[in-house]
Amino acid sequence: MEKEYRPLQERVTLVTGAGGGIGQKICQEFAQLGSHVYMCDIANTQEIADQIYAEVGGIRPTPIQCDLSKKEEIMNMMDQIHKEGHGVDILINNAAIKGPAGKQSFPEMEFEGFKLTIAIDLSAAVHLTLLALPHMREQKWGRILFTAAPLSSSGIPAPYLAGKAGFVGLSKHLASKYKEDHIKTFALALRHTETPMIRRVIASKGIDVDEGLRKMHAKSLTGRMTNPAEIAKLFAYFAVTENPDITGVSLLSDGGITYLR
Amino acid sequence: MDAYFSDHKDKRCLMLGGNDFIGSKVIDFCTETGIHMGIIDLETHKSMPLEEMFGPTYQCIDSGNQASMENVVDQIITEMGDIDYIVCNYYLDELREEMKNQEESCLKWEEVLQDWGLNYFLLLKTIVARFDDDKKRKIVFFNSARGYTGEGEGEGQLIPEGSIVEAACASGVTGMMTSIARSIIPKGYSVNGIALGEEYKEKWGHIEWAMNLWLTGIGEYSCGETYRVY
Structure with a gap:
């Protein structure tokens, strides 16, 4: 892609789970498209941000350390972004953990582990959405994107799948409710990445x-x-489209495993 | 149809969420079909009439409190013995009324998640831990058609009205119950849902039909499926 193609030049993107894998590639893709990317992760992503900047130029991505299991940290993160003069134009809810609950089968699953996982995998996205919406509604433009999964994915622990299914429902709900505000949503249901x-x-x-x-x-x-770079392109392809009817899309990207094998 | 209903006589049903429209209808259904009932409400939704009607098989819990749930389930099991049916119900009509006049907020989300999703999880975790004997038991959970309700019939038919908290929590419950279903169906449980649409109070016949479908076992081969009441 030509470096001059920067359709998201005026846009601020917040990516959760930016410290590696899919999140890192999404940050790179959106930075490449000219967006100012806030890289949210529980770990320090300074090195990755520097690397992305060196590769794609544009606006230097901003690392932002945040434990998404804690609502106060989420609110502080959003405050920081606002204090720097920005509202979030594109929110990408990508972070998820299988967590301690992921190693236990039901009903042995510990309640504390269940709560921790659901806090990161679902509640964080709800909080961030609620906090980002006023700015998007005011400016009549916004994108809220989700890394989801099909319900039929095997072996997925309850709180993790609650998050993934929650993303699909949240995406569809937001799409219909805020269509007039030109806020568009997209949930990419992934398997085998x-x-x-x-x-x-x-x-x-x-x-x-x-x-x-x-x-x-x-x-x-x-x-x-599939791989993170391919996924990042799918997110970007959706984010740049201005067609008002393309919203609430829940796209299964699974290599045919779910229904065809 | 009547012949199918008679199968319920002397079964024992434990229901979470008795003090609302669905709760009262389920109680009527159970009473009419000869099902013995235990009911758990949240302390915030305690009903004196239900307490008087059911005595020690009516109990209240602190929402989201594991010890409280375990204690209450044990008390009811002591009174009733084995449980055949488990019904998970959340006070959906109350939420819908509240959200007509209330701003969406992070605080409301936390309350709804706890009262709905976390309590469903706690009840089922407690029950499955108590009964691990391959006996066939039926679990029916109520959900909202305003959320994502799965990949079967009606996939993607999400009703646009309502709030973010309802849509997100209902969709999360779908995912959670799908995963739980996968874990416990091989143990002999059946797990299926009923998703409530807009005018569900006028469609009790549909709901009753679906509840009977899941509780009798006629629909047992539908694993983790949701019947949608639009």
């Missing part, structure tokens, strides 16, 4: 990572898994 987390999960099961990945690739009709 080749991220560093997937590699760690395979390794944690004592399986050879390359062999495990080969098996996962083979499950898809396309013979491959």
Whole structure:
């Protein structure tokens, strides 16, 4: 893509879970399109922000450290963005953890672990949406994007899937309620993405990572898994469109695994 | 149809959320079909008439409090014995009324998530931990058609009215119950939902039909499915 193509030059994007994998690639893609990107993560993303700036130029991304399980930190983060003279024009709810609850099956799942996971995977997106909406409504322009998953994904713990399904519903609700305010939403339902987390999960099961990945690739009709860069382009493709009817879209991106295999 | 209803006689049902429209209708349904009932309400929704009617099988909990839920479930089980049916109901009509005149807020979200999603989770966690014996038990959960209710019939048919908190929580409940269903259906439980649309109070016949479908086991092969009452 030509560096001159910067349709999001006047836009501020907040990406959660920006410290790696899909989130990092989304930040890079949106920075490439000219947006001022706030990179929200529980870890410090300064190094990644510098790297993105070096590669794509434009406006230097701003790292912003925040524990999304804590409402106060979310509010502080939004305050900081406002104090810097910005409202969030594009909100990308990407952060999610499987958390301590992810290792336990129901009903052994600990309630505290359940609450922590749901705080990050669902409540944070609701809080951020509520806090970002007034600015979007005032300026009559906004994008709220979600990294979701199909309900049929196997082996997903209850609070994680609550977040993913919550994203789909939230996206559809916001799309219909705020269409007149030109706030558009998009939920990308993903399965089988080749991220560093997937590699760690395979390794944690004592399986050879390359062999495990080969098996996962083979499950898809396309013979491959999707990857963060491809996902980032999908988000960007949606964000730049001005067609008012393209909103509330819930796009399954799964290599045909859910319904065709 | 009557023949199908007779299957419920002397079954035992534990319901979360008795003190609202759906709660009272479920109580009527159970009474008419010979089902014995235990009811759990939130302390904030305590009903004196229900307490008088059901005595020790009517209990209230502190919302989102695991110890409180476990204590109350144990008390009711002590009174009633084994449980055949579990009905999860949330005070949806009250929320809808409130949100007509109330601003969306982070605080409201936390309250709704706790009273609805977290309490569903706590009740089912407690019940499944108490009964792990392969006996067939039926779980019916009430949800809102204003949220995402799954990938079956009506996928994507989300009703636009309502609030962010309702849409988000209902959709989250769909995801949570799908995952729980996957875990506990092999243990003998059936798990299915009923999603309430706009004029659901005028469509009790639909709701009753769906509840009976799930509770009798006629619809058991639908795993984690939701019947939508539009």
